[in-house]
Amino acid sequence: MRIMIFLILCIWTTSASAQNHDSNDISIRGYADAYYSWYSNANQVALQQHDAIGAFHNNFGLNIAQVSTAYNGDRIRGVATVHFGDIPLITWQPKYRNIQEANAGIRIFKRFWLDVGFFKTHVGTESFLPKDNLTSIITLATFYGPFYQSGARLSYDTDSDWHFELHAINGYNLHIDDNEFKTFGALVSKKWNDRFFTSYSNMLGQENVGQLQDGYLVYQNAFIHASLKKWDIQIGGDIALANEWRTNDGWLSKPLYNGLVTAKYHLDERFSIAMRGEIFSDALAINSRRIIPIHAESSSLSYPSRYNANAGMTIYGGTISLEYKPNDHGFFRIESRTLFDPDALYTEHPDGFNAEVVGLNPMLTSRTQVMATIAFYFEKTFKFAR
16 A cells, blocks of 8 residues: 555656646556466475576466656656566565665756666666566576666766766665665667667676675676667676675686577567577676575575585576567567576485475576566656646
């Protein structure tokens, strides 16, 4: 009920603003994405490691349902989005779990804006929302990368379709800062034409993430997106460097790196097929950590330290997706992804392990996910005269 009251107030206040300022429009957007998902090597309806999309085995579920209201004026703008489902349940901090974004901005001068509040992350090749990606299942790079941030953003657009952003934020996947240091970031993107887009983004700060304890983290992403007749091609990758100055270890010898290549072919206006290859390598557990099932009568898990050879992981994956898109307001996808971890300690869960008890099913040497999703989305814009 409080969430609904919050939305009503947002719509009412933005409507009032539209009537009292030089204004453009108010928009209301909605999105719902439901799934059925099945995993190999899983025998309980439990959360599966490495996933936030279709993340529960043998389960009908809701990836996300969200409602947004946004005001875009000549001098002031703002957006508020509330959401529910597996994605916020798995990845958002509990205190602000149902707030995807909520920020307000003021135009400093032509095309130069200052926005403050809660934001979706500015870093990454893929979005965490299936509707914004070529496939619904997200890569490990996206899952272990940032989803959200809080802070301030300066942005500027040029006449030639360059876009620039500077960010000062509380930290990596944080709403409230967990140390005395801020993290800074940048984004530079360019729409070269209707068919080719490039982007570079980064975050630099002192973080508590993965097994870093107030360690320096330099996280960078770059990607390209090309649309060529019936093809959509996306190529992207991340690289992250970390320094554990408190333990005098200096810069870690092995950076985190990942990459993906996705190709989507449109058979006609409604049907398409997509294929994706990915690699995620975080050998020293910079922002992820290996989870090992332990042999015991009562189920348990192990989280090795960075100084253990089993702390980090390198995982390879392949995805295939079939999509039916009847119109511009939704889609039906059937997808399958196989992940392979050559350094995993187990090919089968040890005797006595019960994922329902610990609430998580760790991945073994390999795992295949099969998922069907149906999504619906809409946007309604109300124009206001000056």
